[in-house]
Amino acid sequence: MSKSVTVHDIAKLANVSSATVSRVLSNSDYPVSEKLRTRILKIAEEVNYVPNLLGKQLKKNSTMTIGIIIPSIINPFYSSVVFGVEEVARQEGFTVFACNSLQDPELEDEYIQTMMEMQVKGVIVSSITTNKEKLKRLIEMNMNVIAIDQKLDEEGISQIEFDHHKGGFLAAKYLQGKGHTRIGYVTTKLNRPSRKGICRGYMDAMKEAGLEPFVEEYRSDEPFNPIFEFETGRELARRMMGGDRPPTAIFACNDLLAFGVIHELRVRGLQVPSDVSVMGFDGIDVGQMIHPPLTTIKQPDYEMGKMACRMLVDMTMGKDKPMFNVTLQPKLLERHSVRDLNG
Amino acid sequence: MSKSVTVHDIAKLANVSSATVSRVLSNSDYPVSEKLRTRILKIAEEVNYVPNLLGKQLKKNSTMTIGIIIPSIINPFYSSVVFGVEEVARQEGFTVFACNSLQDPELEDEYIQTMMEMQVKGVIVSSITTNKEKLKRLIEMNMNVIAIDQKLDEEGISQIEFDHHKGGFLAAKYLQGKGHTRIGYVTTKLNRPSRKGICRGYMDAMKEAGLEPFVEEYRSDEPFNPIFEFETGRELARRMMGGDRPPTAIFACNDLLAFGVIHELRVRGLQVPSDVSVMGFDGIDVGQMIHPPLTTIKQPDYEMGKMACRMLVDMTMGKDKPMFNVTLQPKLLERHSVRDLNG
DNA sequence: TTGTACGCGTTATCAG
DNA sequence: CTGATAACGCGTACAA
Numbered sequence: 108m109s110k111s112v113t114v115h116d117i118a119k120l121a122n123v124s125s126a127t128v129s130r131v132l133s134n135s136d137y138p139v140s141e142k143l144r145t146r147i148l149k150i151a152e153e154v155n156y157v158p159n160l161l162g163k164q165l166k167k168n169s170t171m172t173i174g175i176i177i178p179s180i181i182n183p184f185y186s187s188v189v190f191g192v193e194e195v196a197r198q199e200g201f202t203v204f205a206c207n208s209l210q211d212p213e214l215e216d217e218y219i220q221t222m223m224e225m226q227v228k229g230v231i232v233s234s235i236t237t238n239k240e241k242l243k244r245l246i247e248m249n250m251n252v253i254a255i256d257q258k259l260d261e262e263g264i265s266q267i268e269f270d271h272h273k274g275g276f277l278a279a280k281y282l283q284g285k286g287h288t289r290i291g292y293v294t295t296k297l298n299r300p301s302r303k304g305i306c307r308g309y310m311d312a313m314k315e316a317g318l319e320p321f322v323e324e325y326r327s328d329e330p331f332n333p334i335f336e337f338e339t340g341r342e343l344a345r346r347m348m349g350g351d352r353p354p355t356a357i358f359a360c361n362d363l364l365a366f367g368v369i370h371e372l373r374v375r376g377l378q379v380p381s382d383v384s385v386m387g388f389d390g391i392d393v394g395q396m397i398h399p400p401l402t403t404i405k406q407p408d409y410e411m412g413k414m415a416c417r418m419l420v421d422m423t424m425g426k427d428k429p430m431f432n433v434t435l436q437p438k439l440l441e442r443h444s445v446r447d448l449n450g
Numbered sequence: 451m452s453k454s455v456t457v458h459d460i461a462k463l464a465n466v467s468s469a470t471v472s473r474v475l476s477n478s479d480y481p482v483s484e485k486l487r488t489r490i491l492k493i494a495e496e497v498n499y500v501p502n503l504l505g506k507q508l509k510k511n512s513t514m515t516i517g518i519i520i521p522s523i524i525n526p527f528y529s530s531v532v533f534g535v536e537e538v539a540r541q542e543g544f545t546v547f548a549c550n551s552l553q554d555p556e557l558e559d560e561y562i563q564t565m566m567e568m569q570v571k572g573v574i575v576s577s578i579t580t581n582k583e584k585l586k587r588l589i590e591m592n593m594n595v596i597a598i599d600q601k602l603d604e605e606g607i608s609q610i611e612f613d614h615h616k617g618g619f620l621a622a623k624y625l626q627g628k629g630h631t632r633i634g635y636v637t638t639k640l641n642r643p644s645r646k647g648i649c650r651g652y653m654d655a656m657k658e659a660g661l662e663p664f665v666e667e668y669r670s671d672e673p674f675n676p677i678f679e680f681e682t683g684r685e686l687a688r689r690m691m692g693g694d695r696p697p698t699a700i701f702a703c704n705d706l707l708a709f710g711v712i713h714e715l716r717v718r719g720l721q722v723p724s725d726v727s728v729m730g731f732d733g734i735d736v737g738q739m740i741h742p743p744l745t746t747i748k749q750p751d752y753e754m755g756k757m758a759c760r761m762l763v764d765m766t767m768g769k770d771k772p773m774f775n776v777t778l779q780p781k782l783l784e785r786h787s788v789r790d791l792n793g
Numbered sequence: 794t795t796g797t798a799c800g801c802g803t804t805a806t807c808a809g
Numbered sequence: 810c811t812g813a814t815a816a817c818g819c820g821t822a823c824a825a
Contacts, residue, residue, distance in 0.1 A: 126812060130804085167804070247498075333739075395677070396676075483794060486795085504819090
């Protein structure tokens with residue numbers, strides 16, 4: 108990098124003090140004569156002045172950066188969240204630093220550390236770590252933190268939750284309403300609050316209807332990857348259909364898994380929804396592009412990102428740090444992967 | 451944020467100079483007695499010392515940050531690219547700052563400006579701006595820049611290209627090889643080098659075979675959004691099948707478009723591939739999850755990201771800035787959306 | 794081995 | 810209105 112030009116350089120060229128230059132170039136409201144202002148602006152333009160944010164931020168002891176930690180950006184759900192975050196961050200003049208924890212607690216902690224060192228104004232985190240040491244530390248240091256997606260039991264942290272339980276309940280009830288009684292639930296490892304929530308919702312709905320729950324859980328928890336989820340869906344469908352009392356409807360803990368289920372059913376010569384019905388969870392865009400379009404539970408990803416960022420920005424603005432606890436509600440996206448057994 | 455503790459604070463607590471503290475806490479190889487070292491480390495631990503990167507970077511006049519500009523992170527293709535970039539960045543101790551240009555030239559320029567101010571070490575850019583003023587400026591300032599995906603005609607810029615032309619050619623040839631003669635090409639607006647490249651490849655293959663090309667272009671260029679692409683695919687398929695000589699195979703400029711094409715065909719009661727064959731372009735993961743699994747041209751997104759980052763890191767390391775111009779080759783992913791008319 | 798002192802680029806304070 | 814100067818937190822010559 109060629110030596111960059113500073114306010115001092117410009118000051119010399121304009122025969123003024125660097126203070127004046129700074130006042131002009133940082134759009135301070137401090138009065139500077141029009142003559143000087145235009146002269147300085149002109150010179151800055153000529154020499155291609157680029158302000159050094161590091162100096163500025165160090166001086167002001169404040170950045171306009173927020174961090175976000177998600178499991179993986181290649182998960183369409185999370186990329187929508189990040190997209191939403193960036194959207195409002197940009198409007199508010201913030202810059203966002205996004206990190207993939209890859210479901211690795213160590214990596215998650217590392218990134219939190221990096222963010223602290225970067226002096227970010229706040230962090231949005233979808234944490235999968237069970238040991239929240241680092242996260243607690245963050246909050247202790249009075250950092251603005253918002254947890255999304257994964258519920259945290261820590262004190263003093265604002266959260267945007269999603270009612271996974273209700274989502275699972277809703278799905279099971281919907282299937283029951285369509286006349287299904289033998290309803291299976293396939294899920295990735297039940298090691299996260301969100302996943303447990305959906306599962307319990309499903310169980311409760313089944314119990315309430317006096318139906319026998321039927322759950323298949325994939326027990327290993329590999330690094331996230333859409334294809335892996337898809338394959339997991341296939342595997343779980345295989346298990347579920349292999350038994351002596353196969354279900355008439357399969358509910359999956361996420362859409363990608365549901366894609367795998369549908370694929371596997373087709374491979375086995377079964378039609379969806381005429382032979383077996385399938386429901387997903389999340390409501391990612393591609394769900395409506397496949398065949399049949401997937402009936403699913405919508406989790407407002409993009410809106411969640413926007414809301415999280417908005418809340419974070421508000422927190423950084425206000426002197427006091429009000430605690431919020433928003434709970435977003437599930438919505439059923441009725442498409443064409445479920446058959447009505449009543450009619 | 452509570453007042454953060456600095457090397458000076460620790461120096462006072464340990465009754466040593468801040469220089470010594472700095473030497474210890476920054477893992478300098480400068481000799482410090484074991485006794486002092488452990489004492490300082492202990493105190494730093496106790497007071498929750500967090501180094502301030504701004505001070506450090508300002509002093510060293512160098513960051514470990516690289517920037518990447520893409521049209522949109524919710525495009526699965528780009529999220530894979532970014533994922534690849536982050537992967538090697540992390541290994542190399544770099545931090546990445548990702549921005550969505552939303553296909554807006556002004557926004558792209560704004561982000562380039564921000565990156566310069568942030569003192570990033572290098573920039574990876576998939577630029578859609580036609581006026582490359584800002585980008586040229588970047589290069590003039592001796593910044594490390596790598597263009598990906600979209601070919602730039604500027605001088606002095608390293609690029610990772612993809613042979614779109616060959617990809618388009620390959621696809622058309624493949625369809626011809628399967629006995630198709632009436633092959634349509636549907637594409638979003640032909641305003642980018644990449645899109646033009648694919649189209650020309652298709653045209654050349656058709657000409658070579660003495661076949662009449664049949665292109666439908668969607669002329670408006672809306673902000674990127676998977677659903678929008680899908681709908682565009684539907685619209686284009688509608689037009690294409692509405693004519694008096696509908697094609698037996700439709701080749702789409704990207705996979706999402708192809709999804710839309712397939713959907714529309716199904717709505718019209720046409721089976722893929724038995725009635726009409728469909729090919730996509732990009733090779734995003736979901737292509738194998740739909741029905742029928744999409745035959746497509748693979749553009750190595752993740753690998754492209756990794757390679758770009760690796761090159762950038764190498765550039766920042768070496769004193770000299772060697773110019774690279776890698777051209778990645780297309781690969782045909784043969785799945786089940788194309789019917790063989792020969793057999 | 795440790796300490797002193799300066800400077801990185803910027804802005805804020807205070808004096809003129 | 811303008812200028813000199815200190816300070817943000819850190820690393821590092823240079824001196825001790």
